[in-house]
Amino acid sequence: MERKTVELIVPSYNEEACVELFYEAVRSLFSEQLKAYDFRLIYVDDGSSDGTLQKVKHIAAAAPEGQVHYISFSRNLGKEAAIYAGLEHSAGDFVAVMDADLQHPPALLIDMLHAIEEEGYDSCGARREDRKGEGAVKRIFSAAYYHIVNQMTTVELTPGSTDFRLMSRQMVNEVLKLTERERFTKGIFSWVGFKTKWIPYHNVERAAGRSKWSIRGLIHYAASGLLSFAKAPLRFAIWIGFFALLFAFVDFILLVVQGCRYGMLPEAVQVAVLLLLLFGGLTVLLLGLVGEYLARILAETKQRPLYIMKESNYGESDR
Ligand code: UDP
Ligand code: MG
Secondary structure, eight states, X not given: OOOOEEEEEEEESSOTTTHHHHHHHHXXXXXXXXXXXXXXXXXXXXXXXXXXXXXXXXXXXXXXTTSEEEEEOSSOOOHHHHHHHHXXXXXXXXXXXXXXXXXXXXXXXXXXXXXXXXXXXXXXXXXXXXXTTSOHHHHHHHHHHHHHHHHHBSSOOXXXXXXXXXXXXXXXXXXXXXXXXXXXXXXXXXXXXXXXXXXXXXXXXXSXXXXXXXXXXXXXXXHHHHHHHBOHHHHHHHHHHHHHHHHHHHHHHHHHHHHHHHOOOXXXXXXXXXHHHHHHHHXXXXXXXXXXXXXXXXXXXXXXXXXXXXXXXXXXXXX
């Protein structure tokens, strides 16, 4: 039987302390529990300013021919870009995205492969069961964030889900068809569909080095997730405008009733409030409408595929 290849994509930004540890951990896994499979590594050096690239070149030179590849960016472009570059260069039967710092335990690959090969899933991801070592504030924000995204968008994010996930070749090919610039990978993996199994695991401290996330980075990441998949913020403007106009209308009726029944002329303040509601409401409503057009333009420029096919009985020759 032909041996299948598991390919691991490792975004690495200033991970000189980790890349060798990572390689050793993976190699020992594939020489024991997973020896039925071949493995390949793609290190994506995301513009590191330390010795990451040198270390990776060293690993590649010492490893068997073709086992370790690397891609090095001209500058720090972010983990999302690194993941895309890795997926684009991948050719394995199964492809996983993994952090370099060993916070994604390689041993989980055993169950992940089982899920895809034996249980009929297309993809299998790791879900953190606890957030040990993380502050309460981060925990609360993260829980609230998942809730909001799931309410406001069409994609479903699993709470605690990480970027560590093994995918079938077919799913990777579909993910690559989403060529948008501002990439929110978690949302994209969910958007393409397919059957995903989630395996829980306990949070692991990073093997060495420091986390690259800053508060600013996290806020940007969260906003990117919402803006890439949600139209709700735009709808919000339309609703506000609508209610302001409704109030203006009610106010107007009250003033008319006041005038006709009791012969009271409206006071200047009342007129001012009416005009404010009227024009304020109109402005916000129109802004919301413009936003709707913008959202459509945005969707078009993303050039997402119109559909994603998993199976069909069309043969290659019928197309
Ligand atoms: N990473 C990257 N580019 C960046 C930031 C991070 O490729 O701009 C990589 C990093 O090297 C690591 C993974 O993304 O392999 C996760 O980063 P980190 O461990 O700092 O995040 P945390 O685990 O703290 O959420
Ligand atoms: Mg980490």
